[in-house]
Amino acid sequence: MNIILQREYLIFKHNIIFYLCLWTLIPMIIYLFISFPFSFYIKLPNGISYLNWSSVGNWVSASSTLSFIISMNIASKYIDENSYSRTMLCTPISNKEHLLGGLIWSLIMGFIQLIFSLAITLSFKSANLFLLDILLIIIYIIPIIILISNIGFLIGLSCKGGLIRIIISLIFFLFIYFSSGLFVPLNNGLPYIFTLSPIYLSVQNIQAIMANDSSMISSSLILVFISILFFIINLVISFKVFKS
Amino acid sequence: MEASITLKSLAKKKNNDIILADLSLGIESKSNHAIVGQNGAGKSTILKILAGLIEKDAGTAYINGKDISTRQAETKIVIGYMPQHIDLDNEMTIFENLMIFGRLYGVSNELLKNRILKFSDIFDYKNQLLEYPKKLTPGILRTIQFTRSIIHNPEILLLDEPTSKMDPKNKIKVWEILDTEGKDKTVLFTSQDFDEVEKFSDRISILHHGQIRMDGSLDKLVGVTKGLSKYQIRFKDSVPDGIIDSIGQMPKILKPEINGKILEFYSNERKFFFEVLKEVIMSDISDIDMDFCKLIDLYLGLIGSKVE
Numbered sequence: 001m002n003i004i005l006q007r008e009y010l011i012f013k014h015n016i017i018f019y020l021c022l023w024t025l026i027p028m029i030i031y032l033f034i035s036f037p038f039s040f041y042i043k044l045p046n047g048i049s050y051l052n053w054s055s056v057g058n059w060v061s062a063s064s065t066l067s068f069i070i071s072m073n074i075a076s077k078y079i080d081e082n083s084y085s086r087t088m089l090c091t092p093i094s095n096k097e098h099l100l101g102g103l104i105w106s107l108i109m110g111f112i113q114l115i116f117s118l119a120i121t122l123s124f125k126s127a128n129l130f131l132l133d134i135l136l137i138i139i140y141i142i143p144i145i146i147l148i149s150n151i152g153f154l155i156g157l158s159c160k161g162g163l164i165r166i167i168i169s170l171i172f173f174l175f176i177y178f179s180s181g182l183f184v185p186l187n188n189g190l191p192y193i194f195t196l197s198p199i200y201l202s203v204q205n206i207q208a209i210m211a212n213d214s215s216m217i218s219s220s221l222i223l224v225f226i227s228i229l230f231f232i233i234n235l236v237i238s239f240k241v242f243k244s
Numbered sequence: 245m246e247a248s249i250t251l252k253s254l255a256k257k258k259n260n261d262i263i264l265a266d267l268s269l270g271i272e273s274k275s276n277h278a279i280v281g282q283n284g285a286g287k288s289t290i291l292k293i294l295a296g297l298i299e300k301d302a303g304t305a306y307i308n309g310k311d312i313s314t315r316q317a318e319t320k321i322v323i324g325y326m327p328q329h330i331d332l333d334n335e336m337t338i339f340e341n342l343m344i345f346g347r348l349y350g351v352s353n354e355l356l357k358n359r360i361l362k363f364s365d366i367f368d369y370k371n372q373l374l375e376y377p378k379k380l381t382p383g384i385l386r387t388i389q390f391t392r393s394i395i396h397n398p399e400i401l402l403l404d405e406p407t408s409k410m411d412p413k414n415k416i417k418v419w420e421i422l423d424t425e426g427k428d429k430t431v432l433f434t435s436q437d438f439d440e441v442e443k444f445s446d447r448i449s450i451l452h453h454g455q456i457r458m459d460g461s462l463d464k465l466v467g468v469t470k471g472l473s474k475y476q477i478r479f480k481d482s483v484p485d486g487i488i489d490s491i492g493q494m495p496k497i498l499k500p501e502i503n504g505k506i507l508e509f510y511s512n513e514r515k516f517f518f519e520v521l522k523e524v525i526m527s528d529i530s531d532i533d534m535d536f537c538k539l540i541d542l543y544l545g546l547i548g549s550k551v552e
Contacts, residue, residue: 003347010344011335084333084341090295091348092320 004101027117057182067110068152074102075156143223150230248273248430254303281451287434324398332377349396403433480528
């Protein structure tokens with residue numbers, strides 16, 4: 001697994017400028033094209049600032065989008081018959097190690113994106129937080145990144161065509177962005193099923209931290225559990241896909 | 245000699261096409277074994293199955309007596325595989341491409357560096373080690389792929405058309421390395437270059453429609469033709485009319501054909517060649533050629549386009 005990570009690190013090292021731009025631009029774009037325009041139309045109760053409130057959406061969406069894209073990209077290389085990744089499958093490294101390597105790398109990249117997003121939104125003064133709050137927020141967001149990386153890996157392994165992958169990713173992100181209360185408050189009239197979503201509950205918890213309310217870790221534990229299930233599904237699929 | 249690789253009733257289907265059908269083959273340890281066949285005959289499929297890149301539909305394959313399906317880690321570590329297509333990672337340098345692959349086999353950094361320098365020196369790409377693959381020619385990339393397959397000093401080499409796209413100088417170097425470093429290795433390779441196959445293999449298998457049609461040493465394979473020779477008579481102007489009909493009647497004259505100004509036929513006995521010569525002696529002959537059947541003739545005969 002270390003060698004898989006080492007390979008990803010080498011690729012990253014050669015593209016460091018690109019990643020620095022990506023880490024900086026993603027939260028800025030989300031702020032400029034989603035949070036900022038929405039702030040003119042969405043008014044929150046109790047005088048809470050929308051820009052402050054939507055910072056959570058920025059952190060979650062930026063970090064999970066990046067880790068999703070990276071894990072999907074890593075997985076899709078394994079099903080490309082003429083790729084280096086494919087030939088790596090003839091080495092004694094197990095499928096589990098290939099999977100873990102890809103997922104850990106996408107988690108690392110998503111985590112760095114989260115740090116960048118936090119730094120950028122805090123510099124915009126759209127969120128005022130103490131260090132402990134930030135740590136707690138990170139603890140709540142990491143399980144979301146893990147789950148979405150796993151889903152990205154699954155899509156990367158299952159969809160052969162690039163266009164199909166793009167369409168599925170687009171639908172998936174529209175769903176995640178707007179069904180989890182990341183940018184639009186869903187308190188009134190939200191179908192009951194959405195309130196059961198662990199991502200929605202985690203986002204609610206983070207927003208509670210922002211409002212100095214109490215939060216519950218159970219939703220994050222559920223996310224970790226679901227992530228483990230997805231990892232097992234990925235592992236089962238990999239046995240079929242890696243040898244097809 | 246003991247078998248290093250054993251295939252038993254191997255079968256593989258792709259969509260509805262049969263790629264391999266009930267294929268059985270034993271490859272002797274420390275030998276050079278060539279597989280020849282048409283495009284799509286299943287040569288690469290055999291290597292991919294052995295390398296663990298694709299799953300067989302039926303049958304069993306053993307490497308050093310170990311089933312490749314149940315003891316993957318043990319069988320994969322002794323294999324070095326070189327695919328037919330160029331698959332180097334364009335996002336890493338040549339040095340990194342080789343280094344990562346060697347590390348996946350658990351080779352130490354120090355040993356890897358030494359081996360990379362050694363092979364890059366042999367194949368003359370030392371100055372390009374820090375370049376990206378997309379900047380290099382396919383010929384050089386093939387030598388790098390060959391280096392990658394041998395970097396961990398494997399016991400068994402699976403080489404899919406190893407010298408394709410290489411220049412003649414590098415082709416010779418590949419076979420020299422296989423002659424020296426590969427002396428104690430089992431080499432299973434595919435090739436479309438029959439001269440190369442004749443020169444460098446201890447045993448040859450001719451694959452056709454997913455089955456081994458002939459298998460053995462070059463002498464044994466050519467021996468089945470019982471001295472069959474190919475004769476060519478080149479005429480100055482044109483081949484005399486009706487010659488095919490008249491020599492077609494002669495016993496032991498096989499596959500008489502006209503190729504432009506050349507009359508071609510096969511026979512086991514030279515006296516029949518003289519019989520044909522008598523028939524055409526009045527015509528303007530510019531050249532005569534005779535050669536014993538080679539692997540290529542045997543192969544073309546087997547796949548049905550020439551001698552049967």
